[in-house]
Amino acid sequence: MAIHVSLCLFFLSVAFPYFVPILAESDTYIVYMDLSSMPKAFSSHHNWYLTTLASVSNSIETGTDFVSSSKLVYAYTNVMNGFSATLSPSELESLRNSPGYVSSVKDTSVKVDTTHSYQFLGLNSNQGAWPDSDYGKDVIIGVVDTGVWPESKSYRDDGMTEIPSRWKGECESGTQFNSSTCNKKLIGARYFNKGLLAKYPNLTIAVNSARDTDGHGTHTSSTAAGNFVEAASFFGYASGTSRGMAPNARIAMYKALWDEGVYLSDILAAIDQAIMDGVDVLSLSLGIDGLPLYADPIAIATFAAMEKGIFVSTSSGNEGPYIGTLHNGTPWVLNVAAGTVDREFGANLTLGNGISIAGLSLYPGNFSSSDAFPIAFVDCENEKELKEIGSKIVVCLDTKDKLNEQFYSVGNAKVIGGFFITNNTDLEFLTGSRFPAAFFNLDEGQKILDYIKKESDPKGRVQFEQTRLGIKSAPKVTSYSSRGPSPSCPFILKPDIMAPGAQILASWPQKSPVTDLSSGQLFNMFNIISGTSMACPHAAGVAALLKGVHPDWSPAAIRSAMMTTADVFDKTKNPIQDIGYNNKPATPLAMGAGHINPNKALDPGLVYDANVEDYINLLCALNLTSKQIQTITRSPSYNCSNPSLDLNYPSFIAYFNINDTNSNAETVHYFQRTVTNIGDGTSTYIAKLTPMDGLKVSVEPEKLVFSKKYEKKSYKLKIQGSILLPDTLIYGSLTWVQTDGKHSVGSPIVTTNLSSEVISDKND
C-alpha cells in the first residue's frame, strides 16, 4: 500500500524532520464505530468512546478517565462515527472484540512529496458567473491546508457585507495569530494537530496556530477566493491585479498540514469541524494514494459532507502521466486535473548581430539586461568542458533526451548562465531555475547556433521577466497530472474535469521563502507554483460562483453543470493536447470532461443529478461487505435492494476485458441515465455521438422532449463491441444538443481493454 499526500509538485524547501516515536509499539488508529450499538445509558458518543477505550486499556491505572482520555486523540461527530486513539497492538485486538466496533485503519503519516487564470477562464465583470453570483458573495469556502498568512492583501475585506448569520466557525488564537485577525473575508481560522502530537508527544510545534509557515494554504485559499490585489507579481513575471475565482466568497482555513508532519487524524478533525461550522464548499488539495473507498478516510469524510449538501473539490494528484495513478477517485467529489494557461514566462536573448530570440524562463534573480555577455556552445554533458569554459553563458543542445542531466551539470558549473536548445516541451519545472537559464525550441535555437558558428567573439544580452499572453495552444494537460481510471472505483470515470494548475500566481506568506538562489533565499508576497493542488481551488471557486447563483443545486448538479459544459478544444479550436504524451490529443483519462468553463456552467440546460441513495446503490454493487458500507454511510440501516454500478453520472467508462465481461464473444454495455431540465420550460434535445473505432454506439431514445422546467427524462446508451478492441483506449462523446442551439450537454465516453480488477489491484 503506497500512501502519500501529494500537495503541489514542487514543495519548495520544506523539509520534514523525522522524529522517533516514543512508544514504538503503540500507534494511532482511526476507529469506526456503530452508533446504533451504543447502550442507551450513555449521554453522548464521546462518553461511550471513552468508556470503550478504558475497557480495552492495558494501563495499570485502568478504569480512570485519565487513561481513556489520554488515549483518545479525536472523537469525530460528522465525518464518521468513531474516533482516533493511541493503542498498543493488544489494545487494538481487544477493541476489535468490543461491542459496536466496525473497523479501523492506522493513522498514516503522510509524506509530502493568479493574476491571469480568471481571464483565461472567461470571467469578467460585465457578464456571466462573476456579476450573476455577485462574485460568489456569501458562499463560504472551507480550505483544509497549511494555514493562512492573514496579513496578505488577498484577505482584505474592503466592501464586503456582514458575515452570513448561519456561520458557526471561529477564529482561534494561537502563536502569532490573534482571534481578532479574521474579518469579513477570512471568516474562520482553526488548527488541528492532536494526531501529530499523539505520534510525537515531545514535539514542539514552532508556530502553533492557523498561521501559514509554508505557503501552500495561502496560495490555494487565495486562488479560490482571494480579494483583488493590485500590482501583484513574481519578480517582474505575471504582473497585474491578482484575484481569486470567487473574489467575494468567504474563506475559512482549517490548518491540518504542518511543517512538522501531516496526519490523517488531523485532516479528518478539520473536515469534521468544517462541516459543523457550515461551509458550503470544501477545497482539498491533498489525497491518499492506494486505498480502497471504504478505507480512504478522505472518501469517507467527504461522503458526510456530500450528505449535508457541501460541494467538495479535490486534486487528482501529481503522479502522471501514468494510467491509474490518481487519488480521490471518489464518486461523490469533484476530481480535478491540472492544465496550463495561455501564458508563458520567458527571457529574450538579443544576439550580437541584433537578432532577438524568445525562450522560456522563470528565473527570478537580478540580471543585467544592458550588458552583453560572451556566449559559447559546449557539450553540456561534459563536466570537464563546463568547468574550463569560465565566465560565459553556455549554450547546450539536447539531442539525446538528456536535458535534465545537462541542466544539472550547468547548474553546478561556475558559468554565468545556461541556454538550453531542446524539443522537449515539458519544461515547467526547469524554468524556475536557481541560476540564470532559458529554454529555446529547435528553430529558435538554430539561430543561436548559426550566430555562434559565424562569430569569433559571440556575445548576447538577456532580458528575463518576460510575460507572454495569448498562447494559442492552451490549455494543455500537464505531464504530472495524475491519470484515471480511479483505482478506488474504476466504474466511475475520473478525473472529472481540468482546471488551471500550471505556474499559478497567488499569495504567499511574507516569511516563507519562495525560492532558493545560490545568493540566498528570496521572499515575496506572491509565488508562482504548479500542481493539481492549484487546480483544485480554481474548481472550488467556480463551484462557489455556481452555488451563489443557484443555492438550491445539489453537489452532483453543480458537478454536472461544470462537466457537461467543459471545453474539449483549445484556443486554436483543436483538441486539447497532453504534454505527458508528446502533445497528442488528451484523453478523458487525463482531463475528464475537459477544461472548466465557468460562464457556460452557469446555464447547462440539463443536469445529471444524484442523491445519497444513488451513491449507496453504487456501494452495494461494488460487493463491499456490510461493515465496509457502514463505514462510509455511518448507518447500519442502509438499503441495498437496488445495487447498481450505473450511477447517474455525466460521463461513461466501459471495460471490454475478459475479467470484466466473462466472455470472449461480442459484449454489450448498457448505461442508463436521467437528465433534469433546468433550462427553458419547453425544449428538445437531440443526441450527437462521435464515432468510436471498432465499436457500435447508440442512444435510445435519440430525442428528448421536455415540456416544463425540472422535468426528468431517461435514456439508454449502448456500447457494443468485441473484447478485442483495436486499441487499449477508445474514447468519444455523447452530446445532447438543444434544437435551437442554446445548450450543449456533453459527456465523455471511454472504453478500455484494461481490466478494472487490475486497476483496483493497485490498492493492495
Ligand SMILES: *[C@@H]1O[C@H](CO)[C@@H](O)[C@H](O)[C@H]1NC(C)=O
Ligand atoms: C519525551 O519526554 C519525556 C518526558 O520529558 C522523556 O522521558 C522522553 O524520553 C522523551 N522522549 C523522546 C523521544 O525524546
Ligand SMILES: *[C@@H]1O[C@H](CO)[C@@H](O)[C@H](O)[C@H]1NC(C)=O
Ligand atoms: C488581539 O488584538 C486585540 C485588538 O487588536 C488586542 O486588544 C489584544 O491585546 C490582542 N491580543 C493578543 C494576545 O495579542
Ligand SMILES: *[C@@H]1O[C@H](CO)[C@@H](O)[C@H](O)[C@H]1NC(C)=O
Ligand atoms: C522579445 O522577443 C520577442 C520575439 O523576438 C519580441 O517580439 C519582443 O518584443 C521582445 N521583447 C522585448 C522586451 O524585447
Ligand SMILES: *[C@@H]1O[C@H](CO)[C@@H](O)[C@H](O)[C@H]1NC(C)=O
Ligand atoms: C535585485 O536588486 C535590487 C536592488 O539592488 C534588490 O532590492 C533586490 O532584492 C534584488 N532582487 C533579487 C531577486 O535578488
Ligand SMILES: *[C@@H]1O[C@H](CO)[C@@H](O)[C@H](O)[C@H]1NC(C)=O
Ligand atoms: C526530441 O528529440 C529526441 C532525440 O533527438 C527524440 O528522441 C524525441 O522523440 C523528440 N521528442 C519530440 C517531442 O519530438
Ligand SMILES: *[C@@H]1O[C@H](CO)[C@@H](O)[C@H](O)[C@H]1NC(C)=O
Ligand atoms: C459482484 O458480485 C456479483 C456476483 O458474484 C458479480 O456478478 C459482480 O460482477 C460483482 N461486481 C463487482 C463490481 O465486482
Ligand SMILES: *[C@@H]1O[C@H](CO)[C@@H](O)[C@H](O)[C@H]1NC(C)=O
Ligand atoms: C429499500 O428500497 C426499496 C426500493 O427502493 C424499497 O421498496 C424498500 O422498501 C426499501 N427498504 C427499506 C428497508 O427501506
Ligand SMILES: *[C@@H]1O[C@H](CO)[C@@H](O)[C@H](O)[C@H]1NC(C)=O
Ligand atoms: C489492449 O489492446 C491493445 C491493442 O489491441 C493490445 O496491444 C494490448 O495488449 C491490450 N491490453 C490488454 C490488457 O489486453
Ligand SMILES: *[C@@H]1O[C@H](CO)[C@@H](O)[C@H](O)[C@H]1NC(C)=O
Ligand atoms: C485478470 O485479472 C487477473 C487478476 O487480477 C490478472 O492477473 C489478469 O492479468 C487479468 N487479465 C487481464 C486480461 O487483464
